[in-house]
Amino acid sequence: MEVSLPTKSRTQPSYHHGNLREAALAAARTLLEERGPSFLVVKEIARRLGVSDPALYHHFPNRDALALALIQQGSTELSNILVRAAEKSETGFLGLGEAYVSFAVANPALYRLMFGEGFAITSNAAREASTLRQNIYRLLKDRMDTTKGAPSLHAATFLWSVAHGLAMLLIDKQMHSTDLPTADFTRAVLSLARYGIAGSGQADG
Amino acid sequence: MEVSLPTKSRTQPSYHHGNLREAALAAARTLLEERGPSFLVVKEIARRLGVSDPALYHHFPNRDALALALIQQGSTELSNILVRAAEKSETGFLGLGEAYVSFAVANPALYRLMFGEGFAITSNAAREASTLRQNIYRLLKDRMDTTKGAPSLHAATFLWSVAHGLAMLLIDKQMHSTDLPTADFTRAVLSLARYGIAGSGQADG
Numbered sequence: 470m471e472v473s474l475p476t477k478s479r480t481q482p483s484y485h486h487g488n489l490r491e492a493a494l495a496a497a498r499t500l501l502e503e504r505g506p507s508f509l510v511v512k513e514i515a516r517r518l519g520v521s522d523p524a525l526y527h528h529f530p531n532r533d534a535l536a537l538a539l540i541q542q543g544s545t546e547l548s549n550i551l552v553r554a555a556e557k558s559e560t561g562f563l564g565l566g567e568a569y570v571s572f573a574v575a576n577p578a579l580y581r582l583m584f585g586e587g588f589a590i591t592s593n594a595a596r597e598a599s600t601l602r603q604n605i606y607r608l609l610k611d612r613m614d615t616t617k618g619a620p621s622l623h624a625a626t627f628l629w630s631v632a633h634g635l636a637m638l639l640i641d642k643q644m645h646s647t648d649l650p651t652a653d654f655t656r657a658v659l660s661l662a663r664y665g666i667a668g669s670g671q672a673d674g
Numbered sequence: 675m676e677v678s679l680p681t682k683s684r685t686q687p688s689y690h691h692g693n694l695r696e697a698a699l700a701a702a703r704t705l706l707e708e709r710g711p712s713f714l715v716v717k718e719i720a721r722r723l724g725v726s727d728p729a730l731y732h733h734f735p736n737r738d739a740l741a742l743a744l745i746q747q748g749s750t751e752l753s754n755i756l757v758r759a760a761e762k763s764e765t766g767f768l769g770l771g772e773a774y775v776s777f778a779v780a781n782p783a784l785y786r787l788m789f790g791e792g793f794a795i796t797s798n799a800a801r802e803a804s805t806l807r808q809n810i811y812r813l814l815k816d817r818m819d820t821t822k823g824a825p826s827l828h829a830a831t832f833l834w835s836v837a838h839g840l841a842m843l844l845i846d847k848q849m850h851s852t853d854l855p856t857a858d859f860t861r862a863v864l865s866l867a868r869y870g871i872a873g874s875g876q877a878d879g
Contacts, residue, residue: 505795507712562871578795585846586791590710590783602848623859626849627836627866634839635831641790643807644831654828661832665870666767 484520490528492518494542497535501578506587511535533594536582543579544601547572548608555612565612566632566659567652573636574651580640584633631662689725695733697723699747702740706783711792716740738799741787748784749806752777753813760817770817771837771864772857778841779856785845789838836867 484492496514509532515525529535547569554568573580583602588595609632610625635658638644639651646654689697701719714737720730734740752774759773778785788807793800814837815830840863843849844856851859 503795505793507792508794581791584842586786587712588710589713590708599846599848602846606848622851623862624866624871626840626843626859627863627871629849630836630839630843630863631832632839633842634835634837637789637838637842638831638835641804641807643804643811644834646827654831657828658832658835661829661870662866663870663872665866665868666829666832667868 484518484524489518489520489524493525493528493535494538497539498542498579501539501582502576505578506536506582509536509539509582509587533588533592536587537594537597539579540583540598540601543576543583544605546576547583547605551605551608551612562613562628562662563656563659565609566628566662567655569609569632570636570639570655570659571652574639577640580636628662631659635659689723689729694723694725694729698730698733698740699743702744703747703784706744706787707781710783711741711787714741714744714787714792738793738797741792742799742802744784745788745803745806748781748788749810751781752788752810756810756813756817767818767833767867768861768864770814771833771867772860774814774837775841775844775860775864776857779844782845785841833867836864840864 493514496517497509500513500517501509511525511529511532512522514535515522518525529538550568550572551565554564557564583598585595585598585602588598606625606629609629613625613628635644635655639655645651646657649657698719701722702714705718705722706714716730716734716737717727719740720727723730734743755773755777756770759769762769788803790800790803790807793803811830811834814834818830818833840849840860844860850856851862854862
């Protein structure tokens with residue numbers, strides 16, 4: 470014999486204070502990856518969770534507040550991943566770069582959000598997002614420091630450019646290999662940063 | 675003695691068919707660079723031009739139609755710039771890369787738009803934007819072909835990653851040199867693609 474729950478308990482679950490914030494972030498992350506950074510809307514999260522708009526506005530007064538909380542979450546995850554990659558025996562740029570690109574490919578819309586997509590150019594939120602990106606850059610640079618001497622500003626910028634550019638091209642499905650899995654293709658492309666296209670016998674310029 | 679124009683002629687100019695489209699694209703480009711790709715709104719363009727919404731919807735039925743027209747314009751400009759760069763004596767990746775990055779830095783929001791910012795992930799418009807990007811990639815790859823042999827898929831992806839990644843980091847004001855002008859900094863970073871960080875005596879890994 471089936472017991473049917475009252476409708477209210479299914480459509481309007483009650484959340485404790487901390488619970489609702491966590492549930493909202495999880496729902497926001499799903500919405501983000503489904504539709505993209507420009508479609509992150511607090512009202513839609515409230516609708517999906519079956520809670521009132523004001524209940525959610527209490528935690529996230531607007532889209533940018535919600536976006537920044539997600540960026541904070543993503544930055545913590547990416548930092549942990551990079552720290553773990555640097556702790557492995559095979560450190561240096563290749564290991565870090567592979568970990569970096571894997572994170573972006575696994576969380577494409579979050580990664581684009583972390584790079585400021587959907588913020589108004591001059592907003593405070595855009596500046597806060599930029600500061601969080603700078604922390605990731607410093608982590609990348611410092612981890613490279615500990616292995617084989619500090620890279621110069623040019624070299625550090627170059628390496629971040631390669632990793633970021635490749636991540637974006639893979640996210641946008643702009644580039645992919647027809648014969649290699651993404652991880653091997655990523656490694657092959659990142660490897661070129663070491664000896665360059667001239668050193669690798671590729672067409673140079 | 676001053677002659678004051680009637681208010682109507684200042685706030686509601688009349689446009690010929692082709693004129694309005696061009697005027698709307700120019701106004702859209704200004705709005706785009708002022709606020710960012712997620713804030714491109716047909717109604718706001720109509721307001722700025724002092725024309726009715728339906729008059730503009732006739733040309734651009736929605737935000738994505740307007741965005742695609744801007745992307746088309748940007749793709750034509752960037753293609754012309756790359757073709758001119760390839761025609762100069764100093765061709766190869768460095769000249770092309772510098773031209774590419776300069777375009778992005780001069781048109782930051784347009785460049786982000788060209789890379790799909792503000793589109794819903796699965797939209798037709800996002801796919802059309804991706805096709806236009808692919809044309810730019812082929813142009814870059816083909817121009818490199820004509821100078822010193824075809825770069826492999828890995829090398830071409832690597833070079834596009836460096837140029838795209840650096841462009842994005844510069845646009846986001848994430849990286850800049852304190853002692854070099856942007857053009858010299860760009861050249862120094864792009865140069866590393868040739869011999870890599872190991873070949874340049876930088877920290878490798």
